[in-house]
Amino acid sequence: MKQHSVCITGVGLTSSMGHSYNEFSSNLLSQVSGIERVKAFEVKDHPSQIASLIEKIPCPVGYDETEFRSRLRIEQCGIWCAESALRDAGFKVRPEGLRIGLVLGLGAEWMQSWEMDYRRGGRRAFDPTEEPAGLTTKIHRLLGLKGPQLTISAACASGNWALSQGRRWLELGWVDICLAGACDIGVTPLSLAGFGNLRALSRKNDAPHSALRPFDRDRDGMVLGEGGAVFVLERTSEAEQRGARLYADVAGFGATSDAHHMVIPCPEPQQGIAAMRQAFRDADVMPKDVNYINAHATGTPVGDICEAKILEAVLGDAMSHVPVSSTKSLTGHLLSAAAAIEAVACLVALEKQVIPPTINLEDPDPECARLRHVLNEPETLPIDITVSNSFGFGGNNTCLVLKKAA
Amino acid sequence: MTITTASSHKNRTMKSCSLDCAVTAYATSRLSFDEVNLLRKQSDNLPGALGNSVLRHSDEQTLAALATVRDALNQFDSCPEDFRDWGVVCSSRYLGRSAFAQALTKFAIDGPWNVSVQVVPNRSLHSPASMVGLALGCHGPCVGVGGGLDGETDAWITATSLLDQQSLPGMWLVFSGWEPDEHVDLEGNALSESRCTALVMALQPMSVPVHKARLQIQYDSLSPAAVEVPAKTTAFRLFERFLSEESDQKPIAAMLGGGLRADLSWAPVIEASIPLSTPISVPQKKAA
Numbered sequence: 168m169k170q171h172s173v174c175i176t177g178v179g180l181t182s183s184m185g186h187s188y189n190e191f192s193s194n195l196l197s198q199v200s201g202i203e204r205v206k207a208f209e210v211k212d213h214p215s216q217i218a219s220l221i222e223k224i225p226c227p228v229g230y231d232e233t234e235f236r237s238r239l240r241i242e243q244c245g246i247w248c249a250e251s252a253l254r255d256a257g258f259k260v261r262p263e264g265l266r267i268g269l270v271l272g273l274g275a276e277w278m279q280s281w282e283m284d285y286r287r288g289g290r291r292a293f294d295p296t297e298e299p300a301g302l303t304t305k306i307h308r309l310l311g312l313k314g315p316q317l318t319i320s321a322a323c324a325s326g327n328w329a330l331s332q333g334r335r336w337l338e339l340g341w342v343d344i345c346l347a348g349a350c351d352i353g354v355t356p357l358s359l360a361g362f363g364n365l366r367a368l369s370r371k372n373d374a375p376h377s378a379l380r381p382f383d384r385d386r387d388g389m390v391l392g393e394g395g396a397v398f399v400l401e402r403t404s405e406a407e408q409r410g411a412r413l414y415a416d417v418a419g420f421g422a423t424s425d426a427h428h429m430v431i432p433c434p435e436p437q438q439g440i441a442a443m444r445q446a447f448r449d450a451d452v453m454p455k456d457v458n459y460i461n462a463h464a465t466g467t468p469v470g471d472i473c474e475a476k477i478l479e480a481v482l483g484d485a486m487s488h489v490p491v492s493s494t495k496s497l498t499g500h501l502l503s504a505a506a507a508i509e510a511v512a513c514l515v516a517l518e519k520q521v522i523p524p525t526i527n528l529e530d531p532d533p534e535c536a537r538l539r540h541v542l543n544e545p546e547t548l549p550i551d552i553t554v555s556n557s558f559g560f561g562g563n564n565t566c567l568v569l570k571k572a573a
Numbered sequence: 574m575t576i577t578t579a580s581s582h583k584n585r586t587m588k589s590c591s592l593d594c595a596v597t598a599y600a601t602s603r604l605s606f607d608e609v610n611l612l613r614k615q616s617d618n619l620p621g622a623l624g625n626s627v628l629r630h631s632d633e634q635t636l637a638a639l640a641t642v643r644d645a646l647n648q649f650d651s652c653p654e655d656f657r658d659w660g661v662v663c664s665s666r667y668l669g670r671s672a673f674a675q676a677l678t679k680f681a682i683d684g685p686w687n688v689s690v691q692v693v694p695n696r697s698l699h700s701p702a703s704m705v706g707l708a709l710g711c712h713g714p715c716v717g718v719g720g721g722l723d724g725e726t727d728a729w730i731t732a733t734s735l736l737d738q739q740s741l742p743g744m745w746l747v748f749s750g751w752e753p754d755e756h757v758d759l760e761g762n763a764l765s766e767s768r769c770t771a772l773v774m775a776l777q778p779m780s781v782p783v784h785k786a787r788l789q790i791q792y793d794s795l796s797p798a799a800v801e802v803p804a805k806t807t808a809f810r811l812f813e814r815f816l817s818e819e820s821d822q823k824p825i826a827a828m829l830g831g832g833l834r835a836d837l838s839w840a841p842v843i844e845a846s847i848p849l850s851t852p853i854s855v856p857q858k859k860a861a
Contacts, residue, residue: 315831360685561703
């Protein structure tokens with residue numbers, strides 16, 4: 168039951184392509200790829216040796232730099248994103264009694280924490296008595312939030328889920344404002360090895376910038392990335408009342424599960440199609456109305472073809488004119504945070520009226536060639552409605568519709 | 574859905590909703606390390622008969638969840654024909670700790686080429702929900718929530734809000750964890766005696782004709798904003814108390830943080846052999 172329109176009024180992010188909305192926007196549209204050879208740890212024995220890494224996550228204003236740096240990077244990421252989102256929305260000082268909720272998409276928080284702690288000489292992986300609170304609780308406490316909190320994971324679709332749940336809490340009246348987004352610091356030695364051995368990662372180690380090639384015939388896998396994005400969500404009527412900047416309406420969401428395999432996407436696209444149609448119904452839009460689709464397209468041989476089938480079925484006759492791109496070609500695949508950073512890419516498209524391209528798409532795979540790709544250069548078009556697909560391990564399919572705020 | 578007024582911000586007049594749903598089946602399991610690992614070879618006795626080769630890579634908490642779902646399936650008064658449109662919300666606690674500890678040690682010795690490809694797909698927060706969804710053929714939302722000692726509250730909130738929002742026929746709510754949480758050595762072997770526990774509830778809209786208990790999530794201005802870490806009691810123990818004779822059929826409340834609370838109460842027993850919502854035909858009446 169959708170009772171209220173919900174909009175985005177603040178954005179906080181960190182990625183290899185910038186630590187603010189404006190910086191990210193500029194780099195996205197200038198096609199500055201954040202992918203390079205990994206230097207943070209030894210990779211000579213890894214099958215894939217490239218990633219999209221953040222050199223240093225900024226310390227928020229008012230925080231003690233030494234204390235901030237002593238935290239694990241996943242914590243730094245979450246704190247920076249949440250704090251800067253609130254500031255961006257004008258909540259540098261929070262009114263007393265304001266119920267702010269927090270929904271974070273975190274797929275492998277504990278594994279990453281255990282590994283980072285182990286590399287620092289810690290023993291948290293072995294001893295539960297050393298275990299602190301989870302990241303969502305830590306941020307909730309640190310920011311003094313009074314609303315409910317939630318950690319949610321649907322693998323690489325977690326970010327879309329977080330936005331959907333934040334919107335739901337606003338509709339239910341459980342919160343006045345909700346922070347919703349996702350973080351992932353997934354480029355660790357073990358994770359790079361695990362995904363690499365799974366043959367999910369590109370091995371074009373000598374050409375980092377051109378390695379990730381969604382929809383291209385020469386694609387050979389994804390490239391991992393790290394970072395996150397957190398959004399401030401508000402009921403539109405209240406955001407308008409206080410004169411907030413409205414980035415976009417969170418207009419629709421759809422989610423289904425394949426129930427097919429823990430890793431491999433279902434070759435039959437019915438559930439992906441159903442997720443997109445749910446989101447369209449929820450947003451009250453028709454395929455022909457859509458101005459931009461940010462595809463999940465990770466650059467894996469199987470996944471991109473599956474998504475092309477889904478898009479063909481959903482768009483039908485509109486396929487020839489609805490532009491599609493995969494911004495992962497620039498950002499890398501941020502895993503649990505992928506949907507969140509791709510929602511930022513949709514906000515950029517809505518604000519600038521420019522579609523970010525899929526770079527490295529030189530020779531479209533014949534099975535994906537019928538889509539209306541935005542190839543290698545940004546494209547200026549009127550944009551009112553954007554759609555972002557995110558799919559994940561375990562057969563998770565999600566679709567988010569963001570509309571230009573009135 | 575019931576509407577009640579609740580707003581703590583003086584400039585805001587938003588109303589807050591409480592969510593109600595029916596508990597139509599439930600089960601609990603408490604398994605030793607050996608018992609839970611034996612399930613890897615008993616695919617045929619678990620929902621979906623996924624095959625031992627699939628279960629071989631699953632986390633112990635996922636296996637316990639599957640075994641408990643099997644038990645819950647036998648508890649329905651009126652078992653649905655299939656679970657195609659159902660969803661799954663699973664709160665696991667420190668999923669994959671022992672396997673990951675083992676992987677860390679192995680990586681330090683052998684390097685990247687020996688890292689198992691199964692760690693990420695089977696030990697991430699979403700994994701138990703996806704596996705239960707796979708076993709039951711659920712195409713509704715299948716998500717993992719929580720993850721740590723403070724994460725069980727997330728499951729109550731998410732399962733009920735999804736059930737209400739998406740017009741789903743039902744939602745499997747699963748809690749799993751080790752009690753107490755495992756201490757492991759460098760090879761990932763348990764150093765202390767623990768039990769792998771799982772609690773499974775089948776939630777359905779209140780409109781279903783027969784149910785065993787009622788779950789309500791509501792905003793309460795007197796409920797605390799902060800989540801307790803570690804939680805005073807796990808959902809498993811809370812439910813055990815609910816089932817025990819000492820509970821005397823009294824409702825049980827859990828504080829979820831953010832001013833939300835969950836209330837679990839027994840449903841009134843309805844002494845009817847025919848579902849109340851089903852019109853009785855003349856031949857049926859005659860037979861009766």
